[in-house]
Amino acid sequence: MxxxxxxxxxxxxxxxxxxxxxxxxxxxxxxxxxxxxxxxxxxxxxxxxxxxxxxxxxxxxxxxxxxxxxxxxxxxxxxxxxxxxxxxxxxxxxxxxxxxxxxxxxxxxxxxxxxxxxxxxxxxxxxxxxxxxxxxxxxxxCKGLCPACGADLNSDSCSCLIEQKPSKFAVLKDFKVRS
Ligand SMILES: [Zn+2]
Ligand SMILES: [Zn+2]
Structure with missing residues (x-):
């Protein structure tokens, strides 16, 4: 070249x-x-x-x-x-x-x-x-892979995230109230 x-x-x-x-x-x-x-x-x-x-x-x-x-x-x-x-x-x-x-x-x-x-x-x-x-x-x-079960969230759905999300938000809410 x-x-x-x-x-x-x-x-x-x-x-x-x-x-x-x-x-x-x-x-x-x-x-x-x-x-x-x-x-x-x-x-x-x-x-x-x-x-x-x-x-x-x-x-x-x-x-x-x-x-x-x-x-x-x-x-x-x-x-x-x-x-x-x-x-x-x-x-x-x-x-x-x-x-x-x-x-x-x-x-x-x-x-x-x-x-x-x-x-x-x-x-x-x-x-x-x-x-x-x-x-x-x-x-x-791209939705990536489920960190819990490894399912490809672009094509599959799993129940892991649905169960995880509410608890995460709950923790966040508590934290905000206290500070
Ligand atoms: Zn991807
Ligand atoms: Zn999962």
């Missing part, structure tokens, strides 16, 4: 990349930590060009992802699709420059590269990682 700078010095070029998740160490780590499961390759299309003192890489990425709901433990598909704009500067950019850029255009990413190629892999991996929720939910209103 590399762009040769000599190809984009004079003209805007478009690229399409398909890369297996095994090529991204960060994503592999997430998978082995059980945070998610990638069910296909990372697909990226970008438009790259030179712009003043930096290279501008603008594009979109998609990757099919399976997550485990943090409430009901079901597996569900949650493909990542995101758009990005990254500025690549040659060499090590001064810290102030980066700060200024971030203040001016907050949703844009600025990073550095050296040599005659821009490697998109680290930035793409980061983009994907950002899109994976820490506490995935299969649906906004």
């Amino acid at each position: 590399k762009v040769r700078t000599e190809h984009i010095k004079q003209a805007v070029r478009e690229y399409a990349f398909v890369e297996p998740v095994s090529a991204f160490p960060i994503l592999q780590e997430m998978e082995s930590a059980g945070e998610c499961r990638f069910t296909g390759p990372v697909q990226v299309t970008v438009k790259a060009c030179r712009e003043m003192d930096h290279y501008r890489v603008e594009g979109a990425l998609t990757v099919p992802v399976q997550l485990t709901c943090s409430r009901c433990l079901c597996c569900f598909d949650n493909p990542v699709a995101s758009r990005f704009t990254i500025f690549f500067r040659e060499g090590v950019a001064a810290q102030e420059d980066e700060d200024e850029l971030e203040l001016a255009e907050q949703d844009l990413i600025s990073t550095c590269f050296s040599g005659d190629e821009i490697d998109l892999m680290p930035e793409i991996a980061e983009q994907v990682a950002l899109e994976i929720p820490v506490k995935p939910l299969c649906a906004e209103g």
Whole structure:
């Protein structure tokens, strides 16, 4: 997933990349930590060009992802699709420059590269990682599992919660009265 700078010095070029998740160490780590499961390759299309003192890489990425709901433990598909704009500067950019850029255009990413190629892999991996929720939910209103009997409350009903709720409220009421 590399762009040769000599190809984009004079003209805007478009690229399409398909890369297996095994090529991204960060994503592999997430998978082995059980945070998610990638069910296909990372697909990226970008438009790259030179712009003043930096290279501008603008594009979109998609990757099919399976997550485990943090409430009901079901597996569900949650493909990542995101758009990005990254500025690549040659060499090590001064810290102030980066700060200024971030203040001016907050949703844009600025990073550095050296040599005659821009490697998109680290930035793409980061983009994907950002899109994976820490506490995935299969649906906004997922009811989760019953803590007492383990029934999936999205599809089953059990009598545990009905019995538990009144007593919980009763405790709360007593507490309020006293304070
Ligand atoms: Zn769920
Ligand atoms: Zn139950």
